[in-house]
Amino acid sequence: MKVGIVFEGTYPYVTGGVSSWGNTLIKSMKDVEFCIIHIGDVPKIRKPKYNFPDNVIDYFEYFLFAKYDFSSKSIITKQFGNKLREILKYPFDEKVMSENLYKLFQQYSNYDFTSLLKSETYWEVMLDFYKTYIPYENFTNYFWTLQSMLLPFLNSMTVDFPKCDIYHTITTGYAGISAIMNGIKNNTPVILTEHGIYHRERQLEVLKAGWIKDEYRLAWIKLFNTISSLVYKGSKKITTLFSKNQLFEKELCEDESKMYVIPNGIDFDKFSKLEYRKEKDPYIVGLVGRVVEIKDIKTAIKAAKMVKEKIKNFKLLIIGPTDEEPEYYKECLDMIKIFRLEDTIKFTGKVNVLDYYPKINVLLLSSVSEGQPLVILEAFAAGIPVVTTDVGACSEMIYGSDEDIIGEAGIVVKPKDFVGLAKGLIELYQNDEFRISASKLARIRVKKRYRLEQMIKNYKDLYLSVVK
The missing domain is CATH 3.40.50 (Rossmann fold)
Structure with a gap:
């Protein structure tokens, strides 16, 4: 296949x-x-x-x-153009147009569609x-x-x-x-x-x-x-x-x-072997991700400033490549300098996350858009609680669903809410019972629903179902 x-x-x-x-x-x-x-x-x-x-x-x-x-392909015919013209009509209902376009493309599939731009009908x-x-x-x-x-x-x-x-x-x-x-x-x-x-x-x-x-x-x-x-x-x-x-x-x-x-899955055995860091002096938070605008690193930096005012032994590791959006990375460095957080926040660059998960107490995710972040699943398997913005599947991952187990494995706040992120990080620092229970629940959740072998089987079955 x-x-x-x-x-x-x-x-x-x-x-x-x-x-x-x-x-x-x-x-x-x-x-x-x-x-x-x-x-x-x-x-x-x-x-x-x-x-x-x-x-x-x-x-x-x-x-x-x-x-x-x-x-080598046929150019668009006037007949095709006339049929297309009949489809593209007010009120431009997307589902109706797509239904009719699909039928049209079944009749005219192997054409040079770029030739449409030179046709009389297009003009x-x-x-x-x-x-x-x-x-x-x-x-x-x-x-x-x-x-x-x-x-x-x-x-x-x-x-x-x-x-x-x-x-x-x-x-x-x-x-x-x-x-x-x-x-x-x-x-x-x-x-x-x-x-x-x-x-x-x-x-x-x-x-x-x-x-x-x-x-x-x-x-x-x-x-x-x-x-x-x-x-x-x-x-x-x-x-x-x-x-x-x-x-x-x-x-x-x-x-x-x-x-x-079909949920994402990770190699549970690989990450679950890592020992969760219960010692909180210093209190180390990790943000695993590319330093790009969609990850909203600036909101994480703002939250770090608030946490530092309450927890003097606080450290933030931003773990991931910095070369994708160089200008944004520079803006982050400038913000850190303005906030005088040079001794608090460290960019690691691209590294092996397996070396860093055992060093952190909590994972931070400040993104403005996500699907179902693999970094949350990896952290969960390593027993690390998470503070995240409410994007994509993050809320379901933190609080659970009927498919796994209900319970809080961290804290969820609105996107861009640096105050909420800071409060969440402070809460997990101060509430040892919550932090440890969240750690245990996180491992259980991944083991129950988000294992790599489950995901691969689901896609393999899906492939086989359409080629039979």
């Missing part, structure tokens, strides 16, 4: 999160062959952060904004939209905005993947539409796994982006929603990490029969 696993902007060039999950999944399925398919933005030389496991037999990469020679539709919805906008800006919106999707729809028995896409969006179109062309089943919910994440980005004019925000959101709905429609199976995510998926997917929850 050969699985084409599709990553968008992550594995093998970015560490942590999805990349760590993907690398573990691949190397744990030694009897399955994998083709790694990576989607980048523009062609550039990069150094992989991972060595491919032995069962990776192929690698394929394409770029959203590259210019490709698709001359007519573009002018019609302009006159109807934003006639006051500068036309040149309107023209190039549409080009930048559509080209990466049209490239993604046109590019040919290596043939596989299954395409497993780790997001909707560009990766998802590529997987669906190649699934149609090659009569190959598609599995979708969502860590975060792509259309929700893009919506937040669009609403906050300073470079997007207000006139285009709704169009961007509708586009991402429609693509996500189309990927849901074309996928044989849809998995996510926790049940709350499914509520967002159901906004654009009505077929609940194809939806499953």
Whole structure:
């Protein structure tokens, strides 16, 4: 069995999160062959952060904004353009449009979709939209905005993947539409796994982006929603990490029969061998993660300042690579200097976390967005309580669910709430009984529900279910 696993902007060039999950999944399925398919933005030389496991037999990469020679493919016909025009109509209901687009793509799959931008139909539709919805906008800006919106999707729809028995896409969006179109062309089943919910994440980005004019925000959101709905429609199976995510998926997917929850898993035996540090002088807190904006290290630094005012022997270790967003790292260093925390906060850089978990009393997670963080599971297996922001599955992981055991293995606060994070860290320092009970409960929770062998079995069964 050969699985084409599709990553968008992550594995093998970015560490942590999805990349760590993907690398573990691949190397744990030694009897399955994998083709790694990576989607980048523009062609550039990069150094992989991972060595491919032995069962990776192929690698394929394409770029959203590259210019490709698709001359061997048929160009878009006027008949296709007319059918597309009938689908893209007010009130632009995403689920209705995606349903009709999927039917259209089943008829027209092996085409050069980028040729649409040179077609008479595209020009007519573009002018019609302009006159109807934003006639006051500068036309040149309107023209190039549409080009930048559509080209990466049209490239993604046109590019040919290596043939596989299954395409497993780790997001909707560009990766998802590529997987669906190649699934149609090659009569190959598609599995979708969502860590975060792509259309929700893009919506937040669009609403906050300073470079997007207000006139285009709704169009961007509708586009991402429609693509996500189309990927849901074309996928044989849809998995996510926790049940709350499914509520967002159901906004654009009505077929609940194809939806499953497969939690992350870790090597429990490896991490549970580590001894939990009960000694709290000094009181050492660890934040394990990349020093990037989405991890909101600045909020952790603010919390550290408050903790230091109450606990003089407090130390914070920020454990992870610092080279991904150099400017953000510098801003963090400047903030530490302003707060005079140079002797309190230490950046370790990229290290082996197994060497550091035994050194910390509590794990801190200050992220503004997560799926189901592996670092929490690793810390839990090592018996380390966690103070975290309420993002992704963090609340369910800390407090438990019907699938494992109810009880508090740490403290959860709202994102950006540095006061709450500080209070949580102080509470775990002062309340020895709570800290020790949370430590014991954390190990039990991971052992019961989040073991690597359970996760691998679930995905292996999923693969077999769509190729039989």
